[in-house]
Amino acid sequence: MKLVRFGPSGREKPGIVAADGSIRDLSGMIADLTGDVLSPAGLDRLRAVDTSSLPTVPAGTRLGPCVPMPYNFVAIGLNYADHAAETGAPIPKEPIIFNKAPTSISGPDDDIVLIRDSVKTDWEVELAFVIGTEAFEVPADKALDHVAGYCLCNDVSERFWQTESTGQWVKGKSAPTYGPLGPWLVTRDEIADPQKLAMSLDVNGKRMQTGSTETMIFGIVELISYVTRFMKLLPGDVVTTGTPPGVGMGMKPPVFLKAGDVVTLTIEGLGTQRQKVVAR
Structure with missing residues (x-):
């Protein structure tokens, strides 16, 4: 999977790159790409998602850093x-x-x-x-x-x-x-x-x-x-x-x-x- 964060700086939402290259909005499922989401079980849950059912992020939307601010x-x-x-x-x-x-x-x-x-x-x-x-x-x-x-x-x-x-x-x-x-x-x-x-x-x-x-x-x-x-x-x-x-x-x-x-x-x-x- 290719995971992204999109939107204005400091207010990014999580997303996933679909097979057609479009970015789909994951914010209805997860708050951000943190904690349990990045665990093997959390990533497996995202792999099971039908990306075609997710909202499409408009082309040209700013991409933020691909993870939120880390501890280290x-x-x-x-x-x-x-x-x-x-x-x-x-x-x-x-x-x-x-x-x-x-x-x-x-x-x-x-x-x-x-x-x-x-x-x-x-x-x-x-x-x-x-x-x-x-x-x-x-x-x-x-x-x-x-x-x-x-x-x-x-x-x-x-x-x-x-x-x-x-x-x-x-x-x-x-x-x-x-x-x-x-x-x-x-x-x-x-x-x-x-x-x-x-x-x-x-x-x-x-x-x-x-x-x-x-x-x-x-x-x-x-x-x-x-x-x-x-x-x-x-x-x-x-x-x-x-x-x-x-x-x-x-x-x-x-x-x-x-x-x-x-x-x-x-x-x-x-x-x-x-x-x-x-x-x-």
């Missing part, structure tokens, strides 16, 4: 060896974990609103996964049992705040609109192998990133087992898993986003995002 928005840094190399960082021996503020989450086609003092805002196409059942100290052979589905994430990053100044990653990753998610939450059964997905990102129509989740240093299974050693993840929590090479900070000379730029990104099977960059 966890990110993994330098998880592609070639991306680590372009930033001049050593390949990590263990996953690098940091947080993005949940309030950074926005819809897949919402504007990226630059931080007021932004000088080095950058892009990162990433595969994210969404937790469906509570996860703590999860063994590797049970890891994927806790995944409700996958989605596309742009891990927008202000590099000056992330790596210069006092060098705290969360500062450069957490501004409002710096975490677009969606368009869809694609349930786990629809993605045969999350480690074989093509991914790309363009700025103003120019290809900047081309990669595949196949080149991750630490895969989804290992990440779930590792992260849940240190924290409990709850249904609806989001973990975004790192980016391939081609970010602005790795170019010579570096290139960063400015007002008027348009960012388009896609991951195989997970849809496409398009964001216009605007000044605050």
Whole structure:
């Protein structure tokens, strides 16, 4: 299934993508894509729904982030060896974990609103996964049992705040609109192998990133087992898993986003995002 949330920011309703590509309104059945809805039993109930019986959402309706604001928005840094190399960082021996503020989450086609003092805002196409059942100290052979589905994430990053100044990653990753998610939450059964997905990102129509989740240093299974050693993840929590090479900070000379730029990104099977960059 492909699940969505649609409508004005802060008042989104749940929806499902029908076989004909139209979006159908689930709000008469569920309040939102939270809690028990994301559990295996909850998703099975949605699979049994005759989507043709649901109201059609008008074409062009805004899509919000594919999950409501989670308790945790966890990110993994330098998880592609070639991306680590372009930033001049050593390949990590263990996953690098940091947080993005949940309030950074926005819809897949919402504007990226630059931080007021932004000088080095950058892009990162990433595969994210969404937790469906509570996860703590999860063994590797049970890891994927806790995944409700996958989605596309742009891990927008202000590099000056992330790596210069006092060098705290969360500062450069957490501004409002710096975490677009969606368009869809694609349930786990629809993605045969999350480690074989093509991914790309363009700025103003120019290809900047081309990669595949196949080149991750630490895969989804290992990440779930590792992260849940240190924290409990709850249904609806989001973990975004790192980016391939081609970010602005790795170019010579570096290139960063400015007002008027348009960012388009896609991951195989997970849809496409398009964001216009605007000044605050």
